[in-house]
Amino acid sequence: MRDEALRLLTQSQVAGSSWRRLGPEVVPVLAALSEDPSVPDAQRLRAVTALALVEVPQAGQTLQAMMEDPRRPADVRTRAAAALGQCLGFEAVTALRARLEDRDVRIREAVAQALGRLGGQRVREALEERLPLEDVPQVREALQQGLTLAEP
Template identity: 90%
Template sequence: MAPAPGPLRDEALRLLAQPSVRGTAWSRLGPEVVPVLAALTEDPSVPDAQRMRAVTALSLVEAPQAGPTLQAMMEDPQRPADVRTRAAAALGQCLGFEAVTALRARLEDQDVRIRAAVAQALGRLGGQQVREALEERLPREEVPQVREALQQGLTLAEP
């Protein structure tokens, strides 16, 4: 469902049309932009590149509901895999180590692409808890693509 037309939606679309936008531009829009961005990720009239930027932009908005919104996107099996994988990366950016528990749970996701994206998002966070999660999953993972992502995550997580 597309958000109602209005200045906030228009400004969000203007920013999403740009390949890169600083976090301050998103923060300036305030927490009210979170539901607008979330709706834009599902709006079929918005080009795919802008929809993906909307997911990433959620990690740049300084609003308490941004993290839970990204987590819900990542966990929703009905959402497209590209949205879910982007949400996994953005969740780590948004919440930092607070995202480890939610990300770790997705290492068991049925979708190979989600497991791979989560392994890399965890690796970027680093830390002993992340290393343990990745090391625990590695011997149980049967898909070569995900095993490689787990290895990359472990490399990124090196102290």
């Protein structure tokens, strides 16, 4: 399973059907690859993105855990935020919203963008609520962009 996942991760574009074909057994493999320092950075990040394409409940749980874990590298956490929104859709709003208060600026920025891509009234409220509390200009900009994307 690891060899097949690595083979797919070397490709820049892989159809979701290729990941779904591997089934739920690939979820822990992709999670492990995302943390493996011997795996090139591009493949590690593709492993996180691929989790959204597997389409099994464990993938969403794994992505949420990755995003919430402050010990993980920021690039993995930010990619997990984007993938979580893609994987769970509106079901991800609560988990993403909680990360708008993350200590890491990069995570807050990625979460604002992920929420904006989801859109909807709940997302608008979350972004509008956070905007006056945010002091970091790049995160404020991401919140504004998220609000623009979330427009009905």
